[in-house]
Amino acid sequence: MEDTVTRIQLALPLALACALSACGGGGSSPPPPLDTATRIAAAQQTATSNANCVAVSPFYYEIGDKSGAIASGSVGGNTYVASTQMNIASASKWLFGAYVAEVRAGVLTAGDTQATHMQSGYVSMTNACLPSMTVATCFNALSNNTYTAASLGKFHYDSGHFQKWGVDNGMAAMTGADVASEYQRVLGSDIPVTFNGPLLAGGAIMSAEGYAVFLRKILNGQLRIANLLGDQKTCTLPGVCATAEYSPIPVAWDYSIGHWVEDDTAGDGSFSSAGAFGFYPWIDSTKTYYGVLARMDSGGSGFASYECGGNIRKAFVTGVAQ
Secondary structure (H helix, E strand, O other): OHHHHHHHHHHHHHHHHHHHHOOOOOOOOOOOOOOHHHHHHHHHHHHHHOHHHHHHOOEEEEEEEOOEEEEEEEEOOOOOOOOOOEEOHHHHHHHHHHHHHHHOOOOOOHHHHHHHOOOOOOOOOOOOOOOOOOHHHHHOOOOOOOOOHHHOOOEEOOOHHHHHHHHHOOOOOOOHHHHHHHHHHHHOOOOOOEEOOOOOOOOEEEOHHHHHHHHHHHHOOOOHHHHOOOOOOEEOOEOOEOOEEEOOOOOOOEEOOOOEEOOOOOOOOOEEOOOOOOOEEEEOOOOOOEEEEEOOOOOOOHHHHHHHHHHHHHHHHHOOOO
16 A cells, blocks of 8 residues: 555656646647748738728838848738838938938937937927928028027927938038938948938838838848947937927837837837838837838828837737737
C-alpha cells in the first residue's frame, strides 16, 4: 500500500507538467509564429469592415517594412491607388522635420527644436500661400508673421513655426517648386514630391507609394530623423499640461520633430503625421513597420483617418481583425 501511494505522489508532478506543456501521448506543439498571410488577412478585413474605416472610405492603404510593401489595397472602389497624387496637407510636416534633421546633421539647435516642436511663438499663420509666392512673401502676407511672446515655449499647432524657420534658414526666396527641389537634394532624389505653393507645413503633393519611399528610408536609417523619432517630445493637449495652447488632435499625444507620438493611454506609441484632408502616414513604435492611409477629402480629418489606420495597424501586428 505504501509503495502504491509513493508511486501516485511521484506521478502527480509529471502529470501536471504534461498537462501544462502538452507533452507525450500525441499532445500538440506550441503554436507557430504569426504568419504573414494571417496578418494580411486581418488588415484587409479591418480595412473593409471596421466601422471607423467604413466612415472614411474610399481610401488606399499600405503596410510594409524596410524592404517594401506587405499588405495593401484600395477600399471603396479605385478612387485611390498607390500612385494617386494628392495634397497631403500636414503630412508635409514630417518631411520638413526630416529636412531640418538632415541640414543640421542630426544635432538640432534650441531654435530648431522650438520651431519643429511648434513652440516658437509664431501662431497666427492663415496658410494662404499662393503658388506665385515665396517662403518669405507668404510668411509676410496678412498677419502670418505675427509673433506672440506669450506663446513662446508653449505647444501651439500652427504653420507659422515652420515658415519662420524657413525664412531664417536659407529658404526665404524659394517658391514651391524650389522647396520640392531642395527636399530632393537633401532627402534624396528618390522621394517624388512636388509643392502647390511655398507652405512648408502643408503644401506637399505626393502619392502613397511616394511617401512610402520616405518612410522606408527612415526604417533603413538612411535619414537622420530615424534616430530622432520622438526626440524631446512635448505635451500637446490643453488642460492636460500648462505648456499646451492648441492642438487639432483631441487626445493627449505628444509632438516631436514635425511628427506626432501616439502615446496617450489608448495609443501604441507609433509616430505619425496626419494631414487635414485625411492622408495618414505612420511608423510603429518598434520602427519595424510603416503604413499609409491615403485619401483626400476637403471636409476630411486626419484624426478620423488615424482611427481607421490605427486599427489596420493593430490588425496587422496582432493578426486579429479589429
